[in-house]
Amino acid sequence: MKKSFVYLLLAFAAIVWGVSFILTKELFNSEPHLTVLTILTFRLILATAVTLPSLLLMRRLEPIRRGDLKWFLILALLEPFIYSICETSGVQLVSGSMSSIIVATIPLFVPFGMAAAYKERIRPVTLLGILLSVIGLAVMLLFGGQSNLDANPAGLAFLFGAVLTAVVFTIVLVKLVGSYKPFTITAYQNFFGCIYFLPLMLILDGSQLPLLSYSPKMILLLLVLGIFCSTLAYVFYNVGVQRLGATAACIFTNTIPVFSLIAALLIGQETFSWSKPIGIVIVIIGVVIAQLKSAK
Numbered sequence: 001m002k003k004s005f006v007y008l009l010l011a012f013a014a015i016v017w018g019v020s021f022i023l024t025k026e027l028f029n030s031e032p033h034l035t036v037l038t039i040l041t042f043r044l045i046l047a048t049a050v051t052l053p054s055l056l057l058m059r060r061l062e063p064i065r066r067g068d069l070k071w072f073l074i075l076a077l078l079e080p081f082i083y084s085i086c087e088t089s090g091v092q093l094v095s096g097s098m099s100s101i102i103v104a105t106i107p108l109f110v111p112f113g114m115a116a117a118y119k120e121r122i123r124p125v126t127l128l129g130i131l132l133s134v135i136g137l138a139v140m141l142l143f144g145g146q147s148n149l150d151a152n153p154a155g156l157a158f159l160f161g162a163v164l165t166a167v168v169f170t171i172v173l174v175k176l177v178g179s180y181k182p183f184t185i186t187a188y189q190n191f192f193g194c195i196y197f198l199p200l201m202l203i204l205d206g207s208q209l210p211l212l213s214y215s216p217k218m219i220l221l222l223l224v225l226g227i228f229c230s231t232l233a234y235v236f237y238n239v240g241v242q243r244l245g246a247t248a249a250c251i252f253t254n255t256i257p258v259f260s261l262i263a264a265l266l267i268g269q270e271t272f273s274w275s276k277p278i279g280i281v282i283v284i285i286g287v288v289i290a291q292l293k294s295a296k
Helices: 001-030 036-057 069-093 096-103 106-118 125-142 153-177 182-211 216-244 246-267 277-289
Strands: none
Touching: 001 096, 001 182, 001 246, 036 069, 036 216, 069 096, 069 182, 096 106, 096 125, 096 153, 106 125, 106 153, 106 246, 125 246, 125 277, 153 182, 153 246, 182 216, 182 246, 216 246, 246 277
16 A cells, blocks of 8 residues: 555545534534434444444454453543543533644654654654644634633643543554554444443433434434544544554644634634634644654
8 A cells, every 4th residue: 555545544534533523513503402422422333333244244354362352442442432531521621722732732742652652763853743733733723713722720631631542542553453454443443432432321311312303414414423434534544553653643633623624614614814724734734744754
């Protein structure tokens, strides 16, 4: 698989994850009784209902080898379960601008996690590119009419918990991508994610289920989120980690707010300001620099 094709897969994953925020907002607007837990649980259930039978029919689902079950359970526990709870709780307590910038620091910490776990060398040019992309996001968000920087301590704790969770998730993922195909990893990740989310959703939000419309629009949006965002995007991201390494693939997550903003501008949810394209250009330059080889 050519490196340029892997870059396209990672870009597609970032686009899908960026658009997912728009689709989720549309779900909340059309279904007032939907909760975050309900959306996440339904996404994983639908994703599992499509991917597991398909892989079984095609005989592409690899069995979990002895000793690896705990790693799959830990992987799903970290993401989507703990990460989603921490990120959602943090966003509810801290402004969107601050939340985006804190989450964007994940690629900054991943190289240090990889160095500690796998003795992977930290390349200065990679850190420079990651730092540039974070600066670009700050320009795009803070000077684009979203400069409210609420610093609720509990919210900050949740967001940095999400960052730490994402770093540990990446370390565990690297342990599995060398032994299993990306589709297999994602299928098991969604399945075990269902097991974690379903009881919690039924306990906390089960009373809201009879109030939902279950309209074709709701089912369609959940299917798109489940198949594209919870399955294909993760598969392509896993391919990136497998082919390029965790640090190089992780930097592409900083383009998620860029694609989310572009989609919001196209449908009129955001207003234009010059800081936004300037920030986007800086983010892209940072991503490109992070992929360059260190000078001799």
